[in-house]
Amino acid sequence: MKKILMLCFGLLLTLQSYASYILIPMDAESQGNHLKAYGVTYWTLEKQLKVKWLLNYKGGSFLLPDSEEIQRECQIRGVSFEVISNSKAEEILNLIASPSQNMEAVVLEKAPKIAVYTPKGLQPWDDAVTMVLTYAEIPYETVYDEEVLNDALLLYDWLHLHHEDFTGQYGKFYRAYRSASWYIQEKKEAEALAARLGYAKVSEEKLAVARKIRDYVIGGGFMFAMCSATDSFDIALSADGIDICEPMFDGDGSDPGYQNKIDYSRTFAFKDFILEHNPNIYEFSSIDMTRKRRIPMMTDYFSLMEFSAKWDPVPTMLCQNHTALVKGFMGQTTSFTRDEIKSNVLIMGENKTNGEAKYIHGIKGKGFFTFYGGHDPEDYTHKVGDPKTELDLHPTSPGYRLILNNVLFPAAKKKKQKT
Numbered sequence: 001m002k003k004i005l006m007l008c009f010g011l012l013l014t015l016q017s018y019a020s021y022i023l024i025p026m027d028a029e030s031q032g033n034h035l036k037a038y039g040v041t042y043w044t045l046e047k048q049l050k051v052k053w054l055l056n057y058k059g060g061s062f063l064l065p066d067s068e069e070i071q072r073e074c075q076i077r078g079v080s081f082e083v084i085s086n087s088k089a090e091e092i093l094n095l096i097a098s099p100s101q102n103m104e105a106v107v108l109e110k111a112p113k114i115a116v117y118t119p120k121g122l123q124p125w126d127d128a129v130t131m132v133l134t135y136a137e138i139p140y141e142t143v144y145d146e147e148v149l150n151d152a153l154l155l156y157d158w159l160h161l162h163h164e165d166f167t168g169q170y171g172k173f174y175r176a177y178r179s180a181s182w183y184i185q186e187k188k189e190a191e192a193l194a195a196r197l198g199y200a201k202v203s204e205e206k207l208a209v210a211r212k213i214r215d216y217v218i219g220g221g222f223m224f225a226m227c228s229a230t231d232s233f234d235i236a237l238s239a240d241g242i243d244i245c246e247p248m249f250d251g252d253g254s255d256p257g258y259q260n261k262i263d264y265s266r267t268f269a270f271k272d273f274i275l276e277h278n279p280n281i282y283e284f285s286s287i288d289m290t291r292k293r294r295i296p297m298m299t300d301y302f303s304l305m306e307f308s309a310k311w312d313p314v315p316t317m318l319c320q321n322h323t324a325l326v327k328g329f330m331g332q333t334t335s336f337t338r339d340e341i342k343s344n345v346l347i348m349g350e351n352k353t354n355g356e357a358k359y360i361h362g363i364k365g366k367g368f369f370t371f372y373g374g375h376d377p378e379d380y381t382h383k384v385g386d387p388k389t390e391l392d393l394h395p396t397s398p399g400y401r402l403i404l405n406n407v408l409f410p411a412a413k414k415k416k417q418k419t
Contacts, residue, residue, distance in 0.1 A: 020084075022074070023063055023081065023082045024040065024074070024080070024081045027322050028059065028396070031080045032396070033077065033079050033080070033396070034396045035135055035394075035395055036079050039077060044065075045411055046111045051411075052106065053408070054096060055316050059320065060320030060322075078395075093105055102308060106413065108411040109412070112157035114141070114158045115141055115142070116143070116160045116162065118144065118162035119162070127162050127163060128400070132400045132403050133407070138404075140160075145193060149197060153216040157410045161230075163229055166207070166233045167245070168236075168249060169249045170183070170187055170190070171228060172332075175280040207236050220365070222369075223369045227373070227374060231285060232333075233268070235284055235285060235287075239261075239263075243255045244258050244275060254277075259274065288335070288373075289334055289356040290330065294354075301326060301351070305346075305350070306324070314361070314368070315346050318348060318361055318370060318409060319349075319402075322396070322398060326402070327380075329378070329399065330380060331382070335358045336356060336357045338350070346360060347359075347360050359371075359373070378393075
């Protein structure tokens with residue numbers, strides 16, 4: 001009997017030492033393709049398997065259940081991984097749980113259903129989010145005004161806003177591109193769509209869309225926006241019932257003194273901004289720092305803030321990266337004037353010396369929003385007609401990692417928010 005017990009004990013120790021987890025490290029030294037690592041994690045969640053996101057452990061690593069199928073998927077996608085034993089996984093989790101470590105293990109429970117708000121006919125490389133979702137092999141569906149107004153957003157967990165102009169001013173491209181065939185065609189299509197949906201003006205139709213998106217977030221949705229979709233969304237909400245468009249945009253004059261009628265209480269993130277009245281200036285308001293900043297390209301970086309992983313897991317998740325210093329990049333809305341951000345909005349990425357915020361996050365009702373300035377994290381001055389970014393050349397891009405953090409965020413097991 002004693003020999004049998006010893007044999008059983010030895011067998012148990014042997015089984016515990018066998019590989020039973022896959023660790024996908026996300027630090028700079030260990031991971032060869034950070035972006036596709038998110039895709040493997042999403043794919044695992046689609047299999048109805050749970051994943052642990054190890055916040056601040058080796059750059060925000062992922063701990064997955066071990067299987068030949070997952071190992072093979074990592075190999076196919078070029079994602080670096082380690083097969084570790086039960087005892088090693090327990091050792092890592094014990095380290096993370098220690099009060100002395102600014103780390104946390106967050107359980108990811110399900111693959112969020114993703115919608116991208118984007119006009120029909122745009123290619124994936126027209127937008128950084130659709131481009132990185134495609135590269136990471138994370139599935140998404142597209143919606144636009146008609147679907148949003150018909151409450152299709154209720155079908156989705158996460159919404160990205162393409163580089164839209166919700167003010168009805170066609171991106172303020174008037175001076176440079178009013179004679180361009182693409183501008184004329186897009187204006188005609190926008191006017192036809194607004195009329196078909198029962199609106200007299202594009203600005204009125206876009207405001208209705210912005211209201212629906214606002215309600216989606218308040219009801220518990222997760223919304224992510226980049227570039228001009230950030231400030232133009234807030235501006236549209238603040239100008240509800242006010243005509244801020246000049247005649248070349250909507251056929252009639254703007255309301256006299258409209259600046260004094262702006263209601264900042266309606267916005268998600270911004271306050272006290274001054275609208276740009278001149279239709280020939282490629283700018284919406286004082287929110288954007290593009291025309292105010294004087295930073296050489298070679299020294300243009302923003303730093304990610306550090307949060308308490310155990311007490312503030314949400315911003316910690318959204319800032320997971322293998323570097324705290326990220327290359328800057330331009331856009332129609334490049335970054336946000338710090339003094340015009342509401343006090344209840346978290347600044348997660350900033351350039352302190354220039355007084356600008358690049359990456360911000362907030363709560364609205366039961367939902368969340370994240371605004372990220374700039375157009376393409378690996379194309380510094382993306383312009384109309386520029387070729388697409390080849391993400392095969394940037395598989396470890398920290399700027400693109402911030403986008404994918406937001407994609408996985410809704411998968412996290414919900415905890416009561418600390419206030």
